[in-house]
Amino acid sequence: MSSPAFRALKETFGCRITLLTSRAGSLIAPYLECVDDVIVADLPWVRTSGESAGALMSLVEDIRSRNFEAAVIFTVYSQSSLPAAMLLSMAGVPVRVAYARENPYDLINRWIPDREPYDHILHQVRRDLDLVFSLGARPADERLKLRIKDGDQENVQDELGRLGVDPRTPYIILHPGVSEVKREYPADLWIAAGKLLAQKYRLPLLVTGSTSESALAGRIADGIGQGALAVAGNFSIGEFICLIDHASCVVSVNTATIHIAAARQTPAVVLYAQTNPQHTPWQSPHQILPFSVPAGLKSSNTIIGYVNGKLYQGKVPYPHPKQVLLAVGKWIAHLSDRLFRETYG
Incomplete structure (x- = not known):
């Protein structure tokens, strides 16, 4: 459901997209044409077994070594973006974009106050598109798309x-x-x-x-x-x-x-x-x-x-x-x- 927002970023900025996701989430990534690379990690604040402290520090160093210019954190309205923002801040990613209810100060430096679900409820695709709209990114087509591979x-x-x-x-x-x-x-x-x-x-x-x-x-x-x-x-x-x-x-x-x-x-x-x-x-x-x-x-x-x-x-x-x-x-x-x-x- 976040993939139209990924496409918006790629189409607007001509950027390379690396997806940080769980093992389960990584299964669909090869069928998203907008995703160039994948980092797989089962993080402890997501409903998985979770990485150890040592594995998390290795993940920080992996992210740091790739010299990303920006990170966009996609969440549902019942999740906090702050753990991921902390991870990315530690990895030295200079621009961190996310929704948050509380003021994240420097942890998220492109902060969108989260109004959901108390003021309104958006479809997840619209929520994610609105997040990247704040950066000026818009896709040519807002629909979900999955490619079919040869064979x-x-x-x-x-x-x-x-x-x-x-x-x-x-x-x-x-x-x-x-x-x-x-x-x-x-x-x-x-x-x-x-x-x-x-x-x-x-x-x-x-x-x-x-x-x-x-x-x-x-x-x-x-x-x-x-x-x-x-x-x-x-x-x-x-x-x-x-x-x-x-x-x-x-x-x-x-x-x-x-x-x-x-x-x-x-x-x-x-x-x-x-x-x-x-x-x-x-x-x-x-x-x-x-x-x-x-x-x-x-x-x-x-x-x-x-x-x-x-x-x-x-x-x-x-x-x-x-x-x-x-x-x-x-x-x-x-x-x-x-x-x-x-x-x-």
């Missing part, structure tokens, strides 16, 4: 053929896996929705996910029955981008998959736990089907708690499988109409 398309076609799916045949992706339990849509409802989709459209249903989610994908595919295939762990990130690119529709929880779909303009139906209102698909065809997070799983972050209390006061039940069917139907009909127009004018 990935052929690999996807080969794998689909191995699974008995004609790669020229339309298919629907179901993506149930989440990194946090609070964003789960129950497996029995996935199965019920899948059965309705299989009955109505007679299209292959590909249940996707990471290797660690293969058991869940298998259980859902088995529950749906004929026409459903569990393919979790079968594709690399690049191949997964290709798989999404050619899907008729993606049905997913709110996770990275919906942003990949947005970057390829693939229609998405999002089973959206009410956690982050700023992380919906950006400038792409989609429909949101929201549901409440169970009370015992809500975040202990007080800023997120404020947003929950302000926006999500009533309980919203899980979307009924028939709602999923109707939402997918809208995009299948839209795709059919477009293909008809392209074929017959």
Whole structure:
């Protein structure tokens, strides 16, 4: 979601972009044309295992050795930019740009007071674009973009053929896996929705996910029955981008998959736990089907708690499988109409 802001910096200033990110974040970097280099570090103020003190000092020296002219720190509104600003200050990066609620004084020398979420809430892409707008940077195109690499398309076609799916045949992706339990849509409802989709459209249903989610994908595919295939762990990130690119529709929880779909303009139906209102698909065809997070799983972050209390006061039940069917139907009909127009004018 920050990549349009990266492009804005590159297009405006003609600069070289190095992305400092976690191991998980680094997986998508090769598919962002605006990123020239990557520094991978799991930092202790991000939800990872975290680097040791010695590793952090080595990171400081690594950053220092590269002689960066400026750093832009991208955060969500519930995160502090100050730890990263301290790291970059120690590394001698002369210009440090970031949002912060409190006055950071010299720690951030291009400071944008953070008004979110108390004055307003912006989409994450808009928040990041506004940060670089403060420097005069604007992209030619604000949409998300991911490139497809040579070889990935052929690999996807080969794998689909191995699974008995004609790669020229339309298919629907179901993506149930989440990194946090609070964003789960129950497996029995996935199965019920899948059965309705299989009955109505007679299209292959590909249940996707990471290797660690293969058991869940298998259980859902088995529950749906004929026409459903569990393919979790079968594709690399690049191949997964290709798989999404050619899907008729993606049905997913709110996770990275919906942003990949947005970057390829693939229609998405999002089973959206009410956690982050700023992380919906950006400038792409989609429909949101929201549901409440169970009370015992809500975040202990007080800023997120404020947003929950302000926006999500009533309980919203899980979307009924028939709602999923109707939402997918809208995009299948839209795709059919477009293909008809392209074929017959």
